[in-house]
Amino acid sequence: MRFLQQIFQEQRKAKIIVFVLLFFISLTGFFRLNQSRITELEDFMESVIQSFVISSADGISVGYFQWDDMYDSVKSKDESFLDHYKHDILSTFTIVDEIETLNVPFDGSTFYKFYSANQELYLYFGIFDSATDLYIKDQMIRMKFNPANLLNQVLVTNKLNFNITILDGERVEDIQISSNENILRFFHFISAIFIGFLGIFFLHTFNKYSISSHYEIEGLANIVMLLSKKDAYTAEHSKDVAKYAEIIAKSFGMNRKQQKTLEKAGYLHDIGKIGISESILNKTGKLDEEEFNEIKKHSTIGYEIVSQFPNLNEVAIIVKHHHELRNGKGYPDGLKGDEIPLSSQILAVADVYSAMTTDRPYRRGYTGKAAFEIMEKMSLNQELVALLKQNMVQ
Numbered sequence: 001m002r003f004l005q006q007i008f009q010e011q012r013k014a015k016i017i018v019f020v021l022l023f024f025i026s027l028t029g030f031f032r033l034n035q036s037r038i039t040e041l042e043d044f045m046e047s048v049i050q051s052f053v054i055s056s057a058d059g060i061s062v063g064y065f066q067w068d069d070m071y072d073s074v075k076s077k078d079e080s081f082l083d084h085y086k087h088d089i090l091s092t093f094t095i096v097d098e099i100e101t102l103n104v105p106f107d108g109s110t111f112y113k114f115y116s117a118n119q120e121l122y123l124y125f126g127i128f129d130s131a132t133d134l135y136i137k138d139q140m141i142r143m144k145f146n147p148a149n150l151l152n153q154v155l156v157t158n159k160l161n162f163n164i165t166i167l168d169g170e171r172v173e174d175i176q177i178s179s180n181e182n183i184l185r186f187f188h189f190i191s192a193i194f195i196g197f198l199g200i201f202f203l204h205t206f207n208k209y210s211i212s213s214h215y216e217i218e219g220l221a222n223i224v225m226l227l228s229k230k231d232a233y234t235a236e237h238s239k240d241v242a243k244y245a246e247i248i249a250k251s252f253g254m255n256r257k258q259q260k261t262l263e264k265a266g267y268l269h270d271i272g273k274i275g276i277s278e279s280i281l282n283k284t285g286k287l288d289e290e291e292f293n294e295i296k297k298h299s300t301i302g303y304e305i306v307s308q309f310p311n312l313n314e315v316a317i318i319v320k321h322h323h324e325l326r327n328g329k330g331y332p333d334g335l336k337g338d339e340i341p342l343s344s345q346i347l348a349v350a351d352v353y354s355a356m357t358t359d360r361p362y363r364r365g366y367t368g369k370a371a372f373e374i375m376e377k378m379s380l381n382q383e384l385v386a387l388l389k390q391n392m393v394q
């Protein structure tokens with residue numbers, strides 16, 4: 001039985017390899033997918049914040065600092081006029097934290113400039129006379145933008161935390177948003193693992209119903225091949241039994257899965273003969289009682305072999321009872337009538353029909369008609385015999 005162990009070991013190894021591979025494929029696949037979605041979200045938020053900052057700066061510049069009254073009051077050092085509008089700006093634009101007037105030179109080349117230091121964003125506004133293109137050359141208005149308020153203005157969710165960094169320059173092209181990586185990556189990782197396991201669950205289900213059954217059938221096919229070297233008749237006869245069993249199952253109205261199960265049982269029903277000595281199997285003369293008892297063991301041995309394969313449990317039970325007879329005189333358990341699984345009864349009819357119609361070295365096979373005449377007197381399920389007869393004898 002070493003080759004059997006080998007088949008099981010190979011099967012286990014293949015399962016583990018496929019499991020590990022698929023787990024990592026699902027995990028990395030989902031991780032990448034998630035990552036690209038996060039990058040997209042960050043890019044989107046970046047552009048939203050940039051547009052918001054620029055439109056706010058444009059609005060403040062046009063609304064307050066490109067205006068002849070403002071120009072005139074600053075020029076004439078009328079601080080109360082400017083103070084009034086500073087308050088107005090602070091109450092209207094929540095993103096503005098502080099406003100102060102600085103005595104710095106200004107060249108009039110742009111309406112406003114951005115400046116950032118220590119994660120803070122500053123805007124420097126020039127003061128223009130809208131009617132004449134004149135501007136104040138020795139003063140600018142500096143505003144400090146509040147990054148937290150800025151984010152509150154544009155974010156509908158606070159599930160993500162962003163840092164904002166704005167570099168020197170006139171345009172807000174350097175705003176960078178980085179998500180709160182630790183939290184995000186943690187959820188990202190957890191969800192990837194979850195999806196990985198979900199992938200494995202599907203794989204396992206798939207594996208259970210197809211891949212492993214493929215390996216199992218292949219493993220069993222090897223055993224059948226070994227059996228055919230030992231006992232050529234049984235191997236050949238098994239093909240016929242599979243065919244007849246499927247025919248009966250179909251006529252009986254069994255579903256496709258049940259038909260396939262019976263077909264497998266047909267191929268494997270005498271697999272237990274691999275455990276019976278060749279001298280008994282190939283003996284052409286009459287078997288003595290001891291030899292016959294030895295032969296009888298094949299249905300139980302077959303059950304033991306086939307039941308090793310988890311997906312073939314149903315097949316194993318069919319195999320075990322394929323020599324039961326309705327009168328209780330069959331083996332191994334002497335089940336009676338409907339105690340015998342229906343599929344085993346089908347297999348029994350298929351088995352007997354195949355055995356009777358096949359030539360053996362010591363006798364010629366019966367014709368179909370003659371075989372059915374004998375079978376109609378045997379302790380088989382006669383409904384099933386009739387179904388096969390309908391299909392075989394036209």
Ligand SMILES: [Fe+2]
Binds near residue numbers: 269322
């Ligand atoms: Fe048998």
